[in-house]
Amino acid sequence: MTTVSILTTVRNGEAFIRDALLSAMRQDFAAVEHIVVNDGSEDSTASVVDVVSQAHPAAGIRLMETKRRGRGAALQFGVAQCRGDWIGILDADDIWHPKKLRRQMDVIGHNANIDMIGTETALFGPSVVDTGEPGMGGVRRITVKELLKHNPVAHSSVLIRRQLCRYDMRRKSQLDYELWLRLATEGRAICLLQEKLTYHRIHAGQHFERLQGKSYVWRSVALQGKYGWKHGSPVAFVYIMARLIYHMILPRALRMRWRPGHKTQSPG
Numbered sequence: 001m002t003t004v005s006i007l008t009t010v011r012n013g014e015a016f017i018r019d020a021l022l023s024a025m026r027q028d029f030a031a032v033e034h035i036v037v038n039d040g041s042e043d044s045t046a047s048v049v050d051v052v053s054q055a056h057p058a059a060g061i062r063l064m065e066t067k068r069r070g071r072g073a074a075l076q077f078g079v080a081q082c083r084g085d086w087i088g089i090l091d092a093d094d095i096w097h098p099k100k101l102r103r104q105m106d107v108i109g110h111n112a113n114i115d116m117i118g119t120e121t122a123l124f125g126p127s128v129v130d131t132g133e134p135g136m137g138g139v140r141r142i143t144v145k146e147l148l149k150h151n152p153v154a155h156s157s158v159l160i161r162r163q164l165c166r167y168d169m170r171r172k173s174q175l176d177y178e179l180w181l182r183l184a185t186e187g188r189a190i191c192l193l194q195e196k197l198t199y200h201r202i203h204a205g206q207h208f209e210r211l212q213g214k215s216y217v218w219r220s221v222a223l224q225g226k227y228g229w230k231h232g233s234p235v236a237f238v239y240i241m242a243r244l245i246y247h248m249i250l251p252r253a254l255r256m257r258w259r260p261g262h263k264t265q266s267p268g
Contacts, residue, residue: 002108004101004159005084006034009074010092014043016201021052023095024088025059029102031088033060037078040068072169079165087165089176093201094156100197104159107139107193115188116160116180118142118153119197137194144184144231148224151177153190157198164188174223181227 006024010017017036024034038046046063053061064081066074079087086108088101104117120137142152155176164183167175184190 002086002105003084004029004031004086004088004105005082005162006031006088006090007037007075007078007082008034008090008092009037009039009071009078010041010045010049011039011068011074012041012043012045013092014041014045014048016093016203017045017048018052019095020090020092021049021059021061023098024090025056026098027096027101028098029105031060031101032084033062033082035062035064035078035081037064037066037074037081039066039070039074070169072167072171072175075167075175076169079162079167082162085162086159087162089155089158089160091156091200093203094154095199095201096156097197097199100157101159103195103197104193107191108159111139111189111191113189114191115164116158116183117191117193118157118159119193119195121154121157121198121200122196123200123202125202139191139193142180142184142190142192144181144227147177147181147184148228148231151180153180153192154198154200156200171219173219177220178223181223185227185231 008017008020008024021034021036024031036049038049046065049061049063053059053063062081064078066077069077086105088104090096100119104119107117108114117139146152153176158176166179168178168182171178180190
């Protein structure tokens with residue numbers, strides 16, 4: 001039987017980690033475990049995880065305490081602890097629809113060549129969103145060409161074969177994007193389930209928000225340039241330069257409003 005491990009890394013996530021854990025427990029596909037890597041938190045994150053774990057022993061939560069390793073090293077440490085055939089990544093401030101894993105595993109069951117599958121993602125604010133019914137959608141292949149334009153696959157939406165989940169621990173940001181690009185250029189089958197089954201929380205303290213500056217944009221452009229060169233697509237560089245101008249000129253609020261396929265949800 002195909003098995004799934006859930007992996008969450010967290011640092012100072014006391015405000016949101018409980019919501020993430022509960023959303024994983026509500027899945028109608030049972031994971032064999034939920035690995036939680038607490039990467040040197042200085043708040044009560046560990047206590048929150050312990051309380052939830054003790055209240056729900058069947059959830060298989062395994063809390064791993066580490067000193068401050070950094071995002072990439074914490075993720076790779078967590079991957080090494082996972083025992084499932086597949087790994088479902090769930091960031092500490094995001095949540096899943098109860099049908100997420102089941103829908104992804106159903107697709108994988110009918111498409112044995114898939115190496116990684118994400119879902120459509122909705123944005124929400126500080127409060128937990130009412131997930132409701134996502135509706136049924138198709139599955140499409142994510143190409144290198146598309147990835148060189150933008151990243152359509154949210155980190156928390158991904159279900160990936162365990163042996164392929166290898167992050168570049170040297171990176172300070174875009175660890176997920178680099179992994180998707182690397183796998184795509186290797187010819188791996190990356191797919192997107194076109195159903196909104198993942199919910200990405202927008203809040204002031206998140207790491208992504210703090211990186212929205214020139215250094216983040218330049219790292220992203222360098223990453224696209226690296227894989228655009230490997231892919232041998234001159235057209236990719238046109239998109240790369242256009243993206244650089246787009247990020248440099250437009251405020252983030254406008255960019256998020258116009259982002260394809262993403263709409264902010266009203267809190268439930």
